[in-house]
Amino acid sequence: MVEAPIISFKNVNKIYSNGTVGLKDINLEIPQGQFLVVVGLSGAGKSTLLRTINRMHEITSGEIKIDGEPIHAYKGQALRLLRRKIGMIFQGFNLVNRSSVERNVLSGRVSYYPTWKTLCGLFTQADREMAVRSLQRVNLADKLYTRADELSGGQQQRVAIARTLMQEPKIILADEPVASLDPLTTKAVMDTLQRLNREDNITVIVNLHSVPLARQYADRIIGLQAGQLVYDRPISEVTEADLNEIYVTEAVQA
Amino acid sequence: MSIPEAPRRSWMQRWHVKGIVVTSLLLVLLVTSSRMTGVDVGMFFSNFGQFLNLLVRMSHPDWQYANVIVRPLLETIQMAILGTTIGAAFAVPFAVLSASNLIHNRFLRGLTRLFLDLVRTLPDLLLAAIFVAVFGIGSTAGVVTLAIFSFGMVSKLFYEVIETIDMGPLEALTSVGASKVTIIWYAVLPQILNQFVSYFLYTLEINVRASTVLGYLGAGGIGVFLQRSLSEFNYSQTAVIILATLAVVLVIDGISNHLRRVLL
Incomplete structure (x- = not known):
């Protein structure tokens, strides 16, 4: 090598x-x-x-x-x-069931922000667009505002992948x-x-x-x-x- | 390979030894404690007539009196809301610090729990007596008492809820590189919010009832009027106060049920 x-x-x-x-x-x-x-x-x-x-x-x-x-x-x-x-994907998907798909995906981006901004949900417009793009890559952009637990298992796993993508x-x-x-x-x-x-x-x-x-x-x-x-x-x-x-x-x- | 033989239940399991031993121990405990405290169950039945007498005298509520107690009842509700909110707000960080699935440092967790146990040990009547002495007669003493009482109760309820959550999302947020506080905000709070709300309202309901008693010690609210009517043997007024309190409790219960359905 x-x-x-x-x-x-x-x-x-x-x-x-x-x-x-x-x-x-x-x-x-x-x-x-x-x-x-x-x-x-x-x-x-x-x-x-x-x-x-x-x-x-x-x-x-x-x-x-x-x-x-x-x-x-x-x-x-x-x-x-x-x-x-280092992104990580789990057998049990590990999404926050009660939160929206958008929030779950954005949570993959929190390490780019200081803690107080994550608490206020102050994500930049660019990052919100990035969340949509990440969902597009896993073919789930239409589920942006759906609650995570309303999705099927395969969809939840793809949301988890979109969350990981937010980490770049x-x-x-x-x-x-x-x-x-x-x-x-x-x-x-x-x-x-x-x-x-x-x-x-x-x-x-x-x-x-x-x-x-x-x-x-x-x-x-x-x-x-x-x-x-x-x-x-x-x-x-x-x-x-x-x-x-x-x-x-x-x-x-x- | 031969067909495996089905495993046999052990002697202990077959005769339900554990269940029987625990049940009989509980029975023994119950009987001995009633012996030692000298509780006379017979007296309950022989003096039942007096109780009925009281009920009969309360069965003619003095509806005019309702106008008088509206203001103190509102004050009671305000006291309860304030006390519960302050108590619950302080309870959240302590509940987090007491939850064994979030705090792995046994010493820190033990210390917070010990503190919470201490707070819960203080009876609310004692607290009320102290704060009436400190702040004087009035609702301030009542609010502080209810706040401390709610804090002790809510923090225990809250940390027990936290200990039942699904740890998967926490693992995910950790792997993302989130800080501890962010993890709690994103992965813990959404999981427990609806139970927090329902416990908050439950505590509010308890506080409405508790504050009627606190009024006895001069801590403001409807309790002052309850005490007055009782000491004047004016049971038709007592009946109105009890019914009004019941109405408030029912309303809170209704709100609680509704919110739980919506937030689920």
């Missing part, structure tokens, strides 16, 4: 306070603009891996660098600025974004992520349970097992048998 990676893990370990091993000696480099899919069983450490990147989880030892900068020492404003450039992220982390969606809406959400990856050159990291989906969208697939990185191949070298093994060997062990 000629270009420096946007994210790099070096000997990263994570042990939870109850002694459970979350991540074990992870070494990983992710180049800018890659569509990376992480596969593995529930509890293999996929969510943990994702959340260490935006410091929603702290690591026990090792080093994570983003844009060449180690992130472990960030605090307060510096940590918020780090998180600003360089990286998007998606933690099983389609696990609670039907096949059709799954395609809409995954296509949206793919488009952002290709059009905006955003680095996308997605946790998935589905092997076919992983093969369809990924540039590269990594596999986790009990917190360890057991598989790492570009999509051209991935075979069905490899992936089945990630699931089967552990299922037998378990």
Whole structure:
């Protein structure tokens, strides 16, 4: 790799306070603009891996660098600025159900404002227009003033993506974004992520349970097992048998 | 692989040991406490006649008296609104500081909760007596009393509501890079607003009733008139005061129900 990676893990370990091993000696480099899919069983450490990147989880030892900068020492404003450039999408969408779609989308922009302005809702006209554009990109502009809980699951997930776009992220982390969606809406959400990856050159990291989906969208697939990185191949070298093994060997062990 | 055998309930589960033990403990507690305090249930029934007598005397409300109590009743409502609003406003930050899902610092949380427990321990009548002594007879003492009383009650109700919210939106706002205060404003408040309003109105209703009692101590409002009519054995006036208070409580209840429907 000629270009420096946007994210790099070096000997990263994570042990939870109850002694459970979350991540074990992870070494990983992710180049800018890659569509990376992480596969593995529930509890293999996929969510943990994702959340260490935006410091929603702290690591026990090792080093994570983003844009060449180690992130472990960030605090307060510096940590918020780090998180600003990393969008995150969740299995449960995590919208504020009682708020309008507009407010939910604008909440993705709050880190560009001082706290008192966010409390008064003093968003600039440009940002309000940006909210509309973000919704247009996920084909939901007509829902601007709808309450979030009146939307279907797939629509809510796309609103969540629009919220993330307001951050103007360089990286998007998606933690099983389609696990609670039907096949059709799954395609809409995954296509949206793919488009952002290709059009905006955003680095996308997605946790998935589905092997076919992983093969369809990924540039590269990594596999986790009990917190360890057991598989790492570009999509051209991935075979069905490899992936089945990630699931089967552990299922037998378990 | 053989067909797995269905798991068996343990001896404890089969005989509902926990449920039976807890229920019998409660019964024992109830009986012993009534023994120790010397409550005579029989007296309640044997003296029931006096109670009926009182009801009969109250059954001829003196409707003329309604004109006299309009002003003090309004004063009572104003006192209750002021007291509840001030109390609830102060309760919000304390409720946030007491909520275990927002504040992970156990020491800070324990300290605020201890303070709130202390406030709730002070009986409102004691508070009224103190503030009548401080501010003199009048509604100021009543408002301050109600404010402190509401603060203690509302903050507990509020933090219990906060602890039941969905944490997903908070996680999302954190990942966006929002500050703590912004997170609370965007992800917590919308989730609890309608319950806050309903608890606020519930407290208001309690305060309207409480302020009738506070009037006894000279803390203003309708209570002064209640006390006067009772000490004069003028039960037809007492009846009007009680009915008027009931009307106010019903109205607040109606507003509360309506707002809850609208805000849901």
